[in-house]
Amino acid sequence: MxxxxxxxxxxxxxxRRRGESEAKEEMSGGSDLPEExxxxxxxxxxxxxxxxxRCVSKxxxxxITHPSFVSLHLRHAMAGHDxxxxxxxxxxxTQRKERNTLYLDGESFLEHQELEFPLKTHxxxxxxxxxxxxxxxxxxxxxxxxxxxxNPSLRKCVQLPIPRFIDTDLTHTYVLxxxxxxxxxxxxxxRLIYILGKNWSVIVPPEVEIYELKTNAWRGIQTAVPYVIxxxxxxxxxxxxxxxxxxxxxxxxxxxxxxxxxIVVLFDMQDEVFxxxxxxxxxxxxxxxxxxxxxxxxxxCLLHCHPMEEDGHQLYGVCWVWVMKEYGAADSWTKLFTxxxxxxxGIGRILGFRKKGDALLxxxxxxxxxxxxxxxxxxRLGLYGVARSFEVIPYMDCLILV
Amino acid sequence: xxxxxxxxxxxxxxxxxxxxxxxxxxxxxxFEIEEAAALQSKxxxxxxDEDCAGTPIPLPNVTGKILAKVVEFCSKHAxxxxxxxxxxxxxxxxxxxxxxxxxxYILAANFLEIPTLLNLTCNVVADMIRGKxxxxxxxxxxxxxxxxxxxxxxxxxxxxxxxx
Numbered sequence: 365m366x367x368x369x370x371x372x373x374x375x376x377x378x379x380r381r382r383g384e385s386e387a388k389e390e391m392s393g394g395s396d397l398p399e400e401x402x403x404x405x406x407x408x409x410x411x412x413x414x415x416x417x418r419c420v421s422k423x424x425x426x427x428i429t430h431p432s433f434v435s436l437h438l439r440h441a442m443a444g445h446d447x448x449x450x451x452x453x454x455x456x457x458t459q460r461k462e463r464n465t466l467y468l469d470g471e472s473f474l475e476h477q478e479l480e481f482p483l484k485t486h487x488x489x490x491x492x493x494x495x496x497x498x499x500x501x502x503x504x505x506x507x508x509x510x511x512x513x514x515n516p517s518l519r520k521c522v523q524l525p526i527p528r529f530i531d532t533d534l535t536h537t538y539v540l541x542x543x544x545x546x547x548x549x550x551x552x553x554x555r556l557i558y559i560l561g562k563n564w565s566v567i568v569p570p571e572v573e574i575y576e577l578k579t580n581a582w583r584g585i586q587t588a589v590p591y592v593i594x595x596x597x598x599x600x601x602x603x604x605x606x607x608x609x610x611x612x613x614x615x616x617x618x619x620x621x622x623x624x625x626x627i628v629v630l631f632d633m634q635d636e637v638f639x640x641x642x643x644x645x646x647x648x649x650x651x652x653x654x655x656x657x658x659x660x661x662x663x664x665c666l667l668h669c670h671p672m673e674e675d676g677h678q679l680y681g682v683c684w685v686w687v688m689k690e691y692g693a694a695d696s697w698t699k700l701f702t703x704x705x706x707x708x709x710g711i712g713r714i715l716g717f718r719k720k721g722d723a724l725l726x727x728x729x730x731x732x733x734x735x736x737x738x739x740x741x742x743x744r745l746g747l748y749g750v751a752r753s754f755e756v757i758p759y760m761d762c763l764i765l766v
Numbered sequence: 767x768x769x770x771x772x773x774x775x776x777x778x779x780x781x782x783x784x785x786x787x788x789x790x791x792x793x794x795x796x797f798e799i800e801e802a803a804a805l806q807s808k809x810x811x812x813x814x815d816e817d818c819a820g821t822p823i824p825l826p827n828v829t830g831k832i833l834a835k836v837v838e839f840c841s842k843h844a845x846x847x848x849x850x851x852x853x854x855x856x857x858x859x860x861x862x863x864x865x866x867x868x869x870x871y872i873l874a875a876n877f878l879e880i881p882t883l884l885n886l887t888c889n890v891v892a893d894m895i896r897g898k899x900x901x902x903x904x905x906x907x908x909x910x911x912x913x914x915x916x917x918x919x920x921x922x923x924x925x926x927x928x929x930x
Binding site: 397398400404408409413418421 | 872873889891898900907917921927929
């Protein structure tokens, strides 16, 4: 009879959590399932079940928490999306508190479950980025930088070690990016530290350091980055790279000396190199506050918004949604839709897209609505919150940090 | 008779027309299966390439009772012109059996390397166990746990939300 669990290619049980002596357990009896089959079955289970099953036996605990199983489960989750779930964060005006709510993102937007932010703190944490089930937050306090990673499906959060470069005299500004390296199957945080020059200018190249989850350490990288990424730029992670709106201060192609040409600055997570892509031809991209990047159905997407008034209240009436159909080919930028909501009073922010393609917008009166791009119709969701506090984050069941 | 095209395998021999393959179970029963259906099994595919003579292939790991059902599954999945929805419904009926039989199907699908059957049966077991408590899992798989109560308590406490 086939007895004790063979580790097989899952190699030695290095990953001991409890330091007890090796327990020989028999997966025996009438149901004599080999380990590789058990793994096939476990891969189909949600995190909540897997966490509970850690208590079944020591060998199940070892298997479920083993890094290679965790990677396999992540790949499995990434590959098969039967349903789309969104984590919505906002400070609710109706309930007067911060909310972290899961919504089932199908034909309708259905409230599913309330989560708790893992830290009990009065500090405000801002989302630096999210991908593949992990969220990266920072308190952005300059000389006491806290960066945390949160896996909401596992209810677990870790605090990163303090970065290498700490600014004690407020002469720097910095940018955080978060993404996933598919080659190393690991999450990484990238941090750019710029020296502030005269007149609010920013000096290139910045210092760059990278944090890897597997090593739990920061390391500096030697790369002469010619780009400036404004602090206000938010990221879009797609195709294995982080993307921001930025510019190259040495680029003097624009006749107007005050404003270098806006471009997409990207950081490739696998090769750890920076690059750039052009924005769609012919647009006026001088005011970078009107530009943001998003991901629309797996394509990099540019949101170019046009203020309703000249005085810069940042209420937008019309917004163009562009996608780059062929990644890297600037001439494949295609204007997919125009969001026109001037009649309804304009929008403050575009938060992201639902699986079926609808845009999630925050209107001028702090309401979150779903906007059907084709029919140009608004669906109201009954959600009101502080406009700046809304975050729309794709949620994924994953075991990272288990 | 189905008119599926002959397989394109490296060892395809033009002198072997589409034919029936004979299989022998562990308890000596013989079954016939169309070549097209047999090719659902990677194990059988390898064996067929090597041997064109037609002697029954012995399968010492599979009993007659189970082999009969596996042949039925493979034949159904090799049938042309079955739409996805009907096939899914048929599959659901196929695995609507008691737990021990599902396990037998899994082991047979694993041994014979039939990815469709393996995936189907693993999904069934996953659905069966998804909501179970650790104790119920132990009974289901007949596992003896050698966790000390303190160790188990620690995991429970860390992850109490999963037990609610």
